[in-house]
Amino acid sequence: MAKIVKVKDIRIGEGAPKICVPMVGETLEQLKEEAAYLRTLDLDIVEWRVDFFEHVEDLEQVKAALKEIRSILANIPLVFTFRSAREGGKKEINAASYVKLNRAIAETGQVDIIDVELFNEEADVKTLVKAAHQHKVAVIISNHDFHKTPPKGEIISRLRKAQELGGDLPKIAVMPTNTADVLTLLDATRTMAEEYADRPIITMSMAGKGVVSRLTGELFGSALTFGAAQKASAPGQIPVTELREILTVLHRHA
Numbered sequence: 001m002a003k004i005v006k007v008k009d010i011r012i013g014e015g016a017p018k019i020c021v022p023m024v025g026e027t028l029e030q031l032k033e034e035a036a037y038l039r040t041l042d043l044d045i046v047e048w049r050v051d052f053f054e055h056v057e058d059l060e061q062v063k064a065a066l067k068e069i070r071s072i073l074a075n076i077p078l079v080f081t082f083r084s085a086r087e088g089g090k091k092e093i094n095a096a097s098y099v100k101l102n103r104a105i106a107e108t109g110q111v112d113i114i115d116v117e118l119f120n121e122e123a124d125v126k127t128l129v130k131a132a133h134q135h136k137v138a139v140i141i142s143n144h145d146f147h148k149t150p151p152k153g154e155i156i157s158r159l160r161k162a163q164e165l166g167g168d169l170p171k172i173a174v175m176p177t178n179t180a181d182v183l184t185l186l187d188a189t190r191t192m193a194e195e196y197a198d199r200p201i202i203t204m205s206m207a208g209k210g211v212v213s214r215l216t217g218e219l220f221g222s223a224l225t226f227g228a229a230q231k232a233s234a235p236g237q238i239p240v241t242e243l244r245e246i247l248t249v250l251h252r253h254a
């Protein structure tokens with residue numbers, strides 16, 4: 001039985017998939033407005049995609065912005081994510097800066113989860129997992145392919161590696177070029193969840209073809225799904241209101 005990952009009052013891995021909504025503001029004012037708006041929505045978790053932030057390379061300004069966001073979000077769990085440009089994000093920073101940023105933010109105690117990309121040096125991934133856990137912060141170990149869908153075995157291999165490295169929530173997002181790719185992601189999710197995972201996993205097939213994978217996590221084994229508020233952070237995210245409605249109907253008939 002896969003364990004539950006608790007972040008504040010949210011139990012990831014129990015019941016219907018949890019809804020995570022990204023903030024993609026570039027300025028502090030935009031982020032404060034986004035955070036205030038997200039408080040009015042029916043969501044479970046907020047993700048700060050800090051790679052969009054104009055001052056992402058100034059740690060003190062990131063910390064100051066985090067303090068404001070944390071205050072506005074109150075008891076809503078917060079994921080801190082720097083998405084690298086090579087995996088679909090807005091910017092690229094070097095490995096040392098990436099580790100320093102994520103470690104410093106984990107140590108603030110103001111985030112509940114950090115997202116660490118699997119395709120970093122293994123030593124850096126392990127360093128961040130250890131630092132996060134020392135400060136009672138959970139870790140998503142993530143991987144993204146914005147160009148294709150790898151074979152089923154490779155998807156499973158990456159999720160298993162993320163689990164072996166101590167990620168509380170292994171995650172993979174892939175791009176379908178056809179509907180068979182969507183079935184590959186769903187089949188890999190099912191096999192990983194049923195045969196290898198001892199913790200919740202997060203998977204999605206992106207863009208319009210992949211929307212079905214963002215809705216059917218309870219059936220195939222993905223414990224969290226991303227929905228859009230004012231602006232999506234990746235192709236295929238649907239409005240959070242529609243997402244909640246569909247997840248509720250599917251959960252009722254599960």
Ligand SMILES: O=C1C[C@@](O)(C(=O)O)C[C@@H](O)[C@@H]1O
Pocket residue numbers: 022047049081083115142144171173204206226233234235237
């Ligand atoms: O990794 C993910 C998943 C995602 O790429 C998606 O496809 O919804 C959106 C990102 O903001 C998040 O960090």
